[in-house]
Amino acid sequence: MSLLAADLRAFFAAGLKEVRQQRRYPTLFLGQLFWPMLLPAFWVLMGRAYSGNDPQALAAFAERAGSSNVAIFVFVGYAMYNWLSALLWGAGTALRQEQLRGTLEAVFVTPASRLVPLFGPGVGMLLPMAVIFASNFLALRFFFGIFPPIGAVIQAAVIVVLGIPALYAIGALFAASVLRFGEVAPVVQLIRGMFVLACGITFPVAMLPLWAQVWAKILPPTYIVDDIRRILLRGDTIADVAGDVAIVLSLAVVTGILAVAVFRYLEMSARRTGMLGQF
Amino acid sequence: MGEIRAAFAIARKEIRAFSRYRIAVASTVFTPLYQFIIPAFLFGAAFAVNGRAAGLAATVGTDDLPGFIFFGGLIGGLIGMAFWGVAFSIRMEMDTGTLEATWLTPTHHETVVIGRALGSLFWFAISQVALFAFGIWVLGLRLRLEMLLALPAVLCAILAMVGIAYLLAGIVLLIREANFFVDTANFLFGMLSGTAFPVTLLPGVLQPIAFALPTTYAIDILRVQALGARPLFDPALEYVALVGLTLVSYPIGRWVFGRAEETMRRRGMLAQY
Numbered sequence: 001m002s003l004l005a006a007d008l009r010a011f012f013a014a015g016l017k018e019v020r021q022q023r024r025y026p027t028l029f030l031g032q033l034f035w036p037m038l039l040p041a042f043w044v045l046m047g048r049a050y051s052g053n054d055p056q057a058l059a060a061f062a063e064r065a066g067s068s069n070v071a072i073f074v075f076v077g078y079a080m081y082n083w084l085s086a087l088l089w090g091a092g093t094a095l096r097q098e099q100l101r102g103t104l105e106a107v108f109v110t111p112a113s114r115l116v117p118l119f120g121p122g123v124g125m126l127l128p129m130a131v132i133f134a135s136n137f138l139a140l141r142f143f144f145g146i147f148p149p150i151g152a153v154i155q156a157a158v159i160v161v162l163g164i165p166a167l168y169a170i171g172a173l174f175a176a177s178v179l180r181f182g183e184v185a186p187v188v189q190l191i192r193g194m195f196v197l198a199c200g201i202t203f204p205v206a207m208l209p210l211w212a213q214v215w216a217k218i219l220p221p222t223y224i225v226d227d228i229r230r231i232l233l234r235g236d237t238i239a240d241v242a243g244d245v246a247i248v249l250s251l252a253v254v255t256g257i258l259a260v261a262v263f264r265y266l267e268m269s270a271r272r273t274g275m276l277g278q279f
Numbered sequence: 280m281g282e283i284r285a286a287f288a289i290a291r292k293e294i295r296a297f298s299r300y301r302i303a304v305a306s307t308v309f310t311p312l313y314q315f316i317i318p319a320f321l322f323g324a325a326f327a328v329n330g331r332a333a334g335l336a337a338t339v340g341t342d343d344l345p346g347f348i349f350f351g352g353l354i355g356g357l358i359g360m361a362f363w364g365v366a367f368s369i370r371m372e373m374d375t376g377t378l379e380a381t382w383l384t385p386t387h388h389e390t391v392v393i394g395r396a397l398g399s400l401f402w403f404a405i406s407q408v409a410l411f412a413f414g415i416w417v418l419g420l421r422l423r424l425e426m427l428l429a430l431p432a433v434l435c436a437i438l439a440m441v442g443i444a445y446l447l448a449g450i451v452l453l454i455r456e457a458n459f460f461v462d463t464a465n466f467l468f469g470m471l472s473g474t475a476f477p478v479t480l481l482p483g484v485l486q487p488i489a490f491a492l493p494t495t496y497a498i499d500i501l502r503v504q505a506l507g508a509r510p511l512f513d514p515a516l517e518y519v520a521l522v523g524l525t526l527v528s529y530p531i532g533r534w535v536f537g538r539a540e541e542t543m544r545r546r547g548m549l550a551q552y
Contacts, residue, residue: 027456027459030459031459031462031463034463038466038467038470039466042470042475042476043322043475045475045476045480045481046319046322046323046475046476047322047326048338048476048480049334049335049338049339049475049476049477049480050322050323050325050326050332050334050335050338050344051326051334052333052334052335052336052337052338053334053337054328054333054334054337056328056333057326057327057328057332057333057334057337058326058334060325060326060327060328061325061326064325065325185303186302186303186305186306187302189306189309189310189313190306190309192313193309193310193312193313193314194313196313196314196318197313197317197318201318202318202319202321202322203318203321203322203324203325204325207321207324207325208321
């Protein structure tokens, strides 16, 4: 068997291991149903409080957000929020979990490429991600009686699939970086907070100061959320957002390379200092 | 007297232990900022017409958006204190294996809950001062002297939350997946109390639950006094409901905690989770 084929097998084995572990903790799936349904639903109610059904207030929102449909706007934003949460707490902390359990050294002495433990756990996030998106759409349908046109939903799904490499790369970069931190949970909160504030999760990016809008432009989730909203709310097509998709894919490549570089640096440093098992 | 000393000693220990985790201390301010306050403010501001929150004024009778968010967040923080600072911290002690040692001291077990509540109140006060300073400095939050009139309602809410903390601690001691329970129950309790929007916007089936929570009245009284918002009911009636629910929640909480403890002793569950 060639080295590449062996690494591919190891890669899918690493993904399968993550899925198996998730299966052992069924309450994790409860969370993937609860939060995508109720969190955005309550924000829609907040939107109702802020709009007061006042036509002028709704028009002002539409001018800033591109649509007056607050429910879809919020649900799309929260789909990204939950995706990021699952990513950062799952694949993003996978290496750290191995470190905590004392199994990272064992993984490192296998003949598999170092890229396998870095990128493999991301495969295991595909299932929770699918559950999160399905819960989102179900909540939108049953709580608010809204279901966007099926053609638009399919195109939005294509945007999500095209966005996976970028989110995958963010997870890997985070996973490599947090090996240096003693406490991971507050770092997850910090990074997720940065995405929440910059990427237009619950409010239009137009509400941010100019410097923050520029910062938002280098974060892939900003484009993914905006493109899905454009397709579901304004009737745009994939062709209309092709430029954004190209940017997202380019950012995915850059982030992926950065993740590998950070991981290599930390691994080298750990070899020299013997700190792999210390945290 | 001994129990009061023990309660303060437990509070001191909690404050000391938590202060060792600097990032965790910072996140008591940062997390509410990014998870609720800033997004809610920018979301609400997106509905503003000529810089005025006309939609909010139509819904609750005040266009003071930062005030609406911060005073809801204040009681939301109090709710979080009971759920995470008291109930979940007992679970943490169970996880770290020190609950047995604590239980074997001559201190009443109820005092342990009170001590943790005092310790959590300290961090709650610190974080609220920082959050309100941020609100005044960055988001244009204005405080009115009339808000002091709502102090009895806030004190009542604190007492009610101690009762609820007993109840939660009892539940947390008995269940295995405490994290998910505390996280979701904390969120639902806050939302049903109207921390983020008036409870009148809730679906009809949830409104009776909202009106059975003492925090619903505390938030409403606070917003009426501090912002001049339109009350849900006559404020005098709201005070009666708040005091009544506080008086009920305390003994119920103590009873559930006592039962949970008895069950644990009978089944030898103290070290099982």
